[in-house]
Amino acid sequence: xxxxxxxxxxxxxxxxxxxxxxxxxxxxxxxxxxxxxxxxxxxxxxxxxxxxxxxxxxxxxxxxxxxxxxxxxxxxxxxxxxxxxxxxxxxxxxxxxxxxxxxxxxxxxxxxxxxxxxxxxxxxxxxxxxxxxxxxxxxxxxxxxxxxxxxxxxxxxxxxxxxxxxxxxxxxxxxxxxxxxxxxxxxxxxxxxxxxxxxxxxxxxxxxxxxxxxxxxxxxxxxxxxxxxxxxxxxxxxxxxxxxxxxxxxxxxxxxxxxxxxxxxxxxxxxxxxxxxxxxxxxxxxxxxxxxxxxxxxxxxxxxxxxxxxxxxxxxxxxxxxxxxxxxxxxxxxxxxxxxxxxxxxxxxxxxxxxxxxxxxxxxxxxxxxxxxxxxxxxxxxxxxxxxxxxx
Ligand SMILES: Cc1cc2nc3c(=O)[nH]c(=O)nc-3n(C[C@H](O)[C@H](O)[C@H](O)COP(=O)(O)OP(=O)(O)OC[C@H]3O[C@@H](n4cnc5c(N)ncnc54)[C@H](O)[C@@H]3O)c2cc1C
Numbered sequence: 001x002x003x004x005x006x007x008x009x010x011x012x013x014x015x016x017x018x019x020x021x022x023x024x025x026x027x028x029x030x031x032x033x034x035x036x037x038x039x040x041x042x043x044x045x046x047x048x049x050x051x052x053x054x055x056x057x058x059x060x061x062x063x064x065x066x067x068x069x070x071x072x073x074x075x076x077x078x079x080x081x082x083x084x085x086x087x088x089x090x091x092x093x094x095x096x097x098x099x100x101x102x103x104x105x106x107x108x109x110x111x112x113x114x115x116x117x118x119x120x121x122x123x124x125x126x127x128x129x130x131x132x133x134x135x136x137x138x139x140x141x142x143x144x145x146x147x148x149x150x151x152x153x154x155x156x157x158x159x160x161x162x163x164x165x166x167x168x169x170x171x172x173x174x175x176x177x178x179x180x181x182x183x184x185x186x187x188x189x190x191x192x193x194x195x196x197x198x199x200x201x202x203x204x205x206x207x208x209x210x211x212x213x214x215x216x217x218x219x220x221x222x223x224x225x226x227x228x229x230x231x232x233x234x235x236x237x238x239x240x241x242x243x244x245x246x247x248x249x250x251x252x253x254x255x256x257x258x259x260x261x262x263x264x265x266x267x268x269x270x271x272x273x274x275x276x277x278x279x280x281x282x283x284x285x286x287x288x289x290x291x292x293x294x295x296x297x298x299x300x301x302x303x304x305x306x307x308x309x310x311x312x313x314x315x316x317x318x319x320x321x322x323x324x325x326x327x328x329x330x331x332x333x334x335x336x337x338x339x340x341x342x343x344x345x346x347x348x349x350x351x352x353x354x355x356x357x358x359x360x361x362x363x364x365x366x367x368x369x370x371x372x373x374x375x376x377x378x379x380x381x382x383x384x385x386x387x388x389x390x391x392x
Contacts, residue, residue, distance in 0.1 A: 003301040005071065012057070013075050019052055020079055029085040046120030055094065056118035059102065063114040070308050073248065081254030092162055093117045093124040095248040097170045100189070100241045104229030113168075113191070125162035125194070127171035127215060128238070130155070135377050137172075138184035138235060142217065144173035151175070151190065151227070153220045161371075163201045163213040169194050176232050189234035191226045208363035242373075246317035247304050249372065250324040252296035255331055258361060259289055261354050262335050269353075276338065285334045292331075296324050315386030322378040325368035332362040 005013070028045045049055055057072030059065025066072075077095070098117050101109055116122045133140040142155030153173055163169065169192040176186030194201070198220035204212050229237055263286060266276040276282055303316040335358035336343045347356025369375040383389040 001302070001305060003298075003305055005075070009069075009071055009075060012072055013079065016054055016076060016079055019049075019054065020083055020085075023048060024080070024083050024085050026084055029083065043120070050118060050120045055120060056114075059098070059114065059118065063102070063110055064118040070304070074251070074304050074308075077248060077251045078253040081251045082256050084254075084257050091123065092126050092166070092170070093122060093168075096126065096241065096245050097124045099244055100228065100237050103240070104233075104237050106225065108225055109191070109228065122168065123162060123166040124168045124170045124191075125160050125166035125213075127157045127160050127163075127169045127192075129157060129159045131158050134159075135374060137238070138182075138187065140172060140174060140187065142171075142173040143177070144175050144188060144190065144222070146175065146224075146231075149224050150221045151224065153190070153192070153217045153222055155217055157215040157217075159204065159212045159371075160201075160215045161210075161212040163194060163215050164203065164211055166194055168192065169199075169215070172234050172238065175234075184235040186232055187234040187238075188231050189228040189237055190222050191228060192220065192222050196220050196222070206363075206367065208360055208367075210364065210367075243303070243313040243317040244307060245372070246321045247300070247307050250300070250317075250321045252293055252300050252324050252327070255293060255296070255324070255328055258331055258335065258357070259286070259293060261357065262286065262338060265354060266338060282338060285337070289331050289334055292327050296320070296327055299323055315382045318378050318381045319386075321372070322369075322375050322382070326375060328361070328368050329365045332358055332365050336362055
């Protein structure tokens with residue numbers, strides 16, 4: 001097992017870092033991380049990333065990529081994460097949807113969407129969860145009825161995060177209604193223009209001020225050529241994509257700036273005349289976080305190495321997802337303890353430390369063990385697929 005990088009990959013990183021140091025401001029990163037809608041600067045930044053050849057390095061050449069190893073994508077995501085930019089460039093389309101289009105989409109679909117994703121021009125939102133189908137996703141009820149050249153779709157999704165600014169909905173809906181088939185067999189995936197007549201998007205604002213949404217479909221007509229892959233195979237495609245999604249989304253590097261800013265803070269801040277950095281308890285807590293970040297990186301490197309070498313993954317990316325999302329909570333909890341009562345002040349408040357980043361991350365961190373599958377479900381996967389324990 002070799003987690004090292006080739007000379008070409010290191011050169012790519014060097015060129016990328018030079019670009020990011022110049023172009024990726026904290027303001028651009030924030031336009032994505034708070035999900036208030038991607039601002040024009042963030043879109044422009046994504047386009048520049050593409051224009052400089054940093055997007056789609058691992059995608060096939062015929063769809064605008066460069067046909068190289070996924071390691072290049074991981075380097076990109078790591079370097080963005082280190083600069084608070086984990087969700088830049090355009091997020092769901094690039095790290096999640098495109099992989100399934102590449103694997104399962106028709107030639108027409110690949111031509112229509114991949115190049116625009118690679119150019120940073122379009123964003124998708126993920127339409128899986130329903131009010132009664134979250135962890136038990138296969139219980140979804142949204143109906144897509146085939147009528148000649150169209151599917152007519154009716155029903156409700158909830159917690160669809162980018163729906164207020166994405167151009168397209170990556171939508172899962174039921175297409176087989178027979179009572180006798182297992183429920184996961186009758187689901188299909190679609191690409192829907194989010195502005196289609198009959199779609200209503202309503203905001204749900206989380207405690208960290210992020211916007212996610214309810215999305216209602218009332219007799220929405222979706223052309224047949226927007227069915228991704230085969231009808232009734234959608235659930236399998238979602239499961240097929242999940243490991244790679246975890247490798248791309250749960251990158252430990254996005255936690256590094258939190259630790260680095262805390263280290264800087266304790267060096268610069270005095271309590272009773274002495275720098276906080278001299279306090280052995282604080283040193284111990286920060287050292288513990290450094291240890292866990294190293295562990296997270298090794299876990300991520302392992303499952304990414306499997307993906308890059310086309311070794312079938314079963315539960316390894318799930319271990320990374322559970323560990324990284326829970327580590328985020330432990331890290332910001334340490335941050336809150338170090339900042340004391342000032343840590344609770346919001347950004348904009350006169351005495352707020354570290355621009356309110358720790359307070360915001362603390363509130364945000366509750367979603368990391370829920371979104372994209374909860375920690376409980378993750379542990380079920382590890383127990384059953386990894387340890388061979390029976391399903392309950
Ligand atoms: C901020 C935010 C953004 C999100 N963004 C999106 C998005 O963009 N697109 C999208 O489709 N979804 C999104 N989600 C939805 C997310 O994927 C679901 O919330 C998640 O899968 C859990 O589903 P649920 O909320 O219905 O909880 P439930 O499934 O009702 O679970 C409730 C509790 O029971 C536990 N539980 C359930 N089943 C089991 C079991 N078998 N074993 C052990 N414990 C169990 C769960 O772990 C959880 O603690 C988002 C959620 C949040 C909070």
